[in-house]
Amino acid sequence: MKTLVRTGRYLALLVLVCFFLMPVYALLITALKDPASVSVVRMWELPQSFSMENFRIVWPDLREGFVNSALLAVPASLVSAMLGAANGFVLSKWRFPGADFVFPLILFGMFIPYQAILIPMYRTMQSANLVGGLDGLIIVHIIYGLPITTLIFRSYFAGLSDEVIEAAKVDGAGMLRTFFHVALPIAPPAFAVALIWQFTSAWNDFLFGVLLTSREFWPITVALNNIAGGQTVPFNQAMASALLASVPTLLVYVLLGRFFMRGLMAGALKG
Amino acid sequence: MTQTSRSTSESGSGAAVVGRGTQPGPKASKVRRRLRAWGPGLLLVSPSLVLLGIFVYGFLGWNIRVSFTSWRGQTPVYDWVGTRNYSELFDNERFQIDVRNLAVFTFVFIGGSLLLGFVMAMLLEKGVRFEAFFRSVFLFPMAISFIATAIIWRWLLNNGSGESTAGLNKLFDNIGLGFLFSDWHKTPSSWAIAAIALPAGWALSGYVMALFLAGLRSVPEELREAARVDGAPERKVFWHVVRPMLLPVLMSAVVILAHISMKTFDLFYAIDQGNLRIDTPALYMWFTTFQPGFFARGATIATLLLFGIALVIVPYIWWSVRTERRK
Amino acid sequence: MRYSRRGIVALGLAAALIALPACSSSANDDDGGSSGSGDTEVEVFSWWAGPGEKEGLDAMIADFTTKNSGIKFNNAAVAGGAGTNAKTVLATRLQAKNPPDSYQVHAGLELASDIEAGYVEDITYLYDQQGWKEKFPKGLVDAITVDGKIYSVPVNIHRSNLLWFNPATLQKAGISAPPKTWAEFLTQAATLKSKGITALSIGPGWTQEHLLENVLLGELGTDKYTGLWNGSTDWKSAEVTAALTTYTKILGFSDLKSAAADWQPALDKVVDGTAAYNVMGDWADGYLKGAKALKFKTGYDVVATPGSEGVYNFLSDSFTLPVGAPHKGAAEKWLVECGSTEGQDAFNPQKGSVPARTDADKSKYTDYLAAALAEWQNPATKIVGSLAHGVVANNAFKGEIDTALQIFVQDGNVAKFADAVAKAYDANK
CATH class of the missing domain: 3.40.190.10 (Periplasmic binding protein-like II)
Incomplete structure (x- = not known):
């Protein structure tokens, strides 16, 4: 009986693994097929021979998007995490009257539908002359990233014992010194979570990118949608592009999955 | 002009919130002492607060203001037409279709993801070999953009038949499940949008699993042990000990998924455009606002989306913060 | 500066942003176009990315780059839906005062909204300079003239019916x-x-x-x-x-x-x-x-x-000069290319359309196109405009x-x- 249950469990897990990997299978084998032998109808069949040709074809169109997304996601996540660290520290350890009132207001910013700020946001960015390049997009990602980074750091610092802070205070350290010398040195795990979360969401964002950038500054998602979103694009090129565009976030996920997971929990307010 | 004054009043109200404590107290020295205590902290967070005040609350307010104007075309108009846009929208057939689609999608997407996520969590909970591997496989779609997800699934949800059968239908055919053939999101049925719950669920049910798994594992083993000692069978242990502790997790998952389903745009956008069967308010907002120039209508749709989301999110935040305070 | 990629300055800019009045749409608009002929690139926006249309554009680009060797052609084609995707993307860019140097538009009422919104420059001067008013059919010139001004250069004439x-x-x-x-x-x-x-x-x-x-x-x-x-x-x-x-x-x-x-x-x-x-x-x-x-x-x-025999349900792809085009000089050169005999004769046979100019090289238009050209130039042909392609609505x-x-x-x-x-x-x- 017990072995039966166990076999059943592994069987079920196997079926689920198949479901989750099925698109990846189609993606991989199509992208690796020789373009001449690709057909949508035969998408599940293994290739006769492997070829990197598809990647060679689509890479020139994606390269710029890749560079742009990197130039966008790195500063956006760094600045957002830094500000989030400061906010999180103050809101948990250096509270001011009203902090408990302000925090939920900040949190709400995480959940708003971006459609509801789209019109004012682009009118504002436009009058500030921040549309077209990456500057404006970076700023927007920083600002709309603040709620989640604040939340991540606030939860993290909340776990830090008050005594450490009090001790620093007794030593006469001011807020900034306590922050830099006591809080920040122990914060790398929270930074990892915040940076990964921010990097992934900036990399994967489409709506802000398509609204705020012109072609030469298109982030990867916009470039990808333009290459592979057209209806007449060869199937194999669509798959190769989708794969390439997902490599960085997948790498982050594979290498730093633990922190990624914690970011997810934070996203559900389960810090 | 109205805009300028509006936005200052907006940030003004934000400052009032932040600065509640700056009113002169009865004893000036006490105030100064307190100010020295929390002043620097407030100073440190104020840039973020001001930015969020503008970019979140200022813009939301501004958008709501636009929904009461007759702004159409490329030049902003800030007149006042009352609730006309709202009543027109409620009579708008496309919007009605969108709302129905959204309801169907939300229902199938949440139901499916919850079920799948829960089953996965239960399967992993007792500890299996290669657990880390399974978890990674179930979660990795979260790392992929909706655009890439949509591009992959668009080919899987191909509805060609006969010779040109492809995608999932072809797979069904190959493994002897040909009767499962579906037109997916191109079926004339009003359930067409449910097909999009497949890629959406693929992307997010791992998230639900992670939430449930964390919830299941936070149930102290002593509690279960105690129940077992009392002679309760495993099923009863689950029902009376574990289940009540999972309720908050369930609520979190529902809220998170519900708000995602309301605001998701790119997944639908990249799977099939101009297909009313998978049109949602989020897409209608985009397509009616920027090219034909129905700004007031777009703002109205966005405002309704905001209220829809606030309806589930505000109680959730309130509840989360309260739970935290109780601890 | 406008395109600087330095994200680190973002914070400073964000701070500066707060100081700005939230909406004064005309404050910073007029800095865009640096006219002059020293431009080294030109960004042209179109929806010609699919087979049959891409080839035509490529042929015209090839002719353009031979003539203007110092200018890099930045092909900003957005794929899909006969321009339906592209138009949304373009609309956001125009509204954001972030125009490309030139963009594709269907002649007719589709352009009317852009003229009204002040997005496109009056380019009648190019018509005078190039003598185009005599080279395009009078009916077409009349159709694209708004209050005595012309805002676009038609490359071709398509037939819908x-x-x-x-x-x-x-x-x-x-x-x-x-x-x-x-x-x-x-x-x-x-x-x-x-x-x-x-x-x-x-x-x-x-x-x-x-x-x-x-x-x-x-x-x-x-x-x-x-x-x-x-x-x-x-x-x-x-x-x-x-x-x-x-x-x-x-x-x-x-x-x-x-x-x-x-x-x-x-x-x-x-x-x-x-x-x-x-x-x-x-x-x-x-x-x-x-x-x-x-x-x-x-x-x-x-x-x-x-x-619909004897009727030409027409649409015309044309190119514009947006207000505030970053490389105005190069954009003008592109428009000259669009209106030139060589440009039109390079483009149209590939695209499957007849040239807008009346003096194009007829020998290049064979099979279907020969018949189409004859019909287009036949005075007895009745002309109506297309709905789906932006002429009449x-x-x-x-x-x-x-x-x-x-x-x-x-x-x-x-x-x-x-x-x-x-x-x-x-x-x-």
Whole structure:
């Protein structure tokens, strides 16, 4: 009986693994097929021979998007995490009257539908002359990233014992010194979570990118949608592009999955 | 002009919130002492607060203001037409279709993801070999953009038949499940949008699993042990000990998924455009606002989306913060 | 500066942003265009990314770069949907005062909204400088002149009202000639259906609109058709209702349920014989001849859509000079290329359209295009404008028709559709 249950469990897990990997299978084998032998109808069949040709074809169109997304996601996540660290520290350890009132207001910013700020946001960015390049997009990602980074750091610092802070205070350290010398040195795990979360969401964002950038500054998602979103694009090129565009976030996920997971929990307010 | 004054009043109200404590107290020295205590902290967070005040609350307010104007075309108009846009929208057939689609999608997407996520969590909970591997496989779609997800699934949800059968239908055919053939999101049925719950669920049910798994594992083993000692069978242990502790997790998952389903745009956008069967308010907002120039209508749709989301999110935040305070 | 990638300055900028009044749309607009001929690049926005259209653009770009070797051509083509995707992207850029150096637009009311919004420059001076007013047909120049000013350079003339077919398929089905009226089409369709052939292949939403305009044209005739767009034909009249009913019947014989994702795959069904007819503009010729390497008359053939013989339902791709174009000098050179004989003769044979200029090299236009050119230049030909391609309806009106049509195609409710379009006309004229 017990072995039966166990076999059943592994069987079920196997079926689920198949479901989750099925698109990846189609993606991989199509992208690796020789373009001449690709057909949508035969998408599940293994290739006769492997070829990197598809990647060679689509890479020139994606390269710029890749560079742009990197130039966008790195500063956006760094600045957002830094500000989030400061906010999180103050809101948990250096509270001011009203902090408990302000925090939920900040949190709400995480959940708003971006459609509801789209019109004012682009009118504002436009009058500030921040549309077209990456500057404006970076700023927007920083600002709309603040709620989640604040939340991540606030939860993290909340776990830090008050005594450490009090001790620093007794030593006469001011807020900034306590922050830099006591809080920040122990914060790398929270930074990892915040940076990964921010990097992934900036990399994967489409709506802000398509609204705020012109072609030469298109982030990867916009470039990808333009290459592979057209209806007449060869199937194999669509798959190769989708794969390439997902490599960085997948790498982050594979290498730093633990922190990624914690970011997810934070996203559900389960810090 | 109205805009300028509006936005200052907006940030003004934000400052009032932040600065509640700056009113002169009865004893000036006490105030100064307190100010020295929390002043620097407030100073440190104020840039973020001001930015969020503008970019979140200022813009939301501004958008709501636009929904009461007759702004159409490329030049902003800030007149006042009352609730006309709202009543027109409620009579708008496309919007009605969108709302129905959204309801169907939300229902199938949440139901499916919850079920799948829960089953996965239960399967992993007792500890299996290669657990880390399974978890990674179930979660990795979260790392992929909706655009890439949509591009992959668009080919899987191909509805060609006969010779040109492809995608999932072809797979069904190959493994002897040909009767499962579906037109997916191109079926004339009003359930067409449910097909999009497949890629959406693929992307997010791992998230639900992670939430449930964390919830299941936070149930102290002593509690279960105690129940077992009392002679309760495993099923009863689950029902009376574990289940009540999972309720908050369930609520979190529902809220998170519900708000995602309301605001998701790119997944639908990249799977099939101009297909009313998978049109949602989020897409209608985009397509009616920027090219034909129905700004007031777009703002109205966005405002309704905001209220829809606030309806589930505000109680959730309130509840989360309260739970935290109780601890 | 505007395009600096330094994200670190972002914070400072964000702080500066707060100080700015939230909305003063005209404050920073006039810094964009640095005119001058020293430009080293030009960004041209179009929706020509698919087979049959890309080749035409590439041919013209090649000619442009030979003539202007110092200018890098930045091809900002956005794929999909006969421009429906591109137009949204473009609209956001124009609204954000972030225009490309030049963008593709259909001549007619589609451009009218942009002129009204002040997005495009008056380029009458280029017409004077290049002597274009004498080189383009007078009727066309009149059509693109707004209050005495011209804002675009037409590259080509397309014809919308064409019925494409594969002669072999008709032969196999025992049909001697393509239909002359939509009624005859329906009779043939029944025959085709009984033989297991789809009578009409169809694609996404805009191709359904393309079909609609040509059914309306064929059933109502040119005057009443034109009246639909200027208010003189009542959408709720009996004739229009009858025409719309015919449209639903025609759709009933189409492969709407498994509609192709774009126009090329819809034509593929005609090529491979699973469908008999397809209604599409003459860019189909570029695709069938070029990408599909078929021979005119034997591999594919074409006639005017039923009831529209001697009528040219036209649309014209044209290019503009946006206000604030970053490289104005280079953009002007691009426009000169678009209006030149060499440019048009490089582009049109590939794209499957006839040149807008009257002095183009006729020998370059063969097969279908030779006939089209003769018909376009024939004074007896009646000219009407296309709905699906932005000639007769402004963006707002067209946007509302698009939505109403999507619903109509699903529910087939003629009265409701006519009512919705009539209301949209009144609200957006």
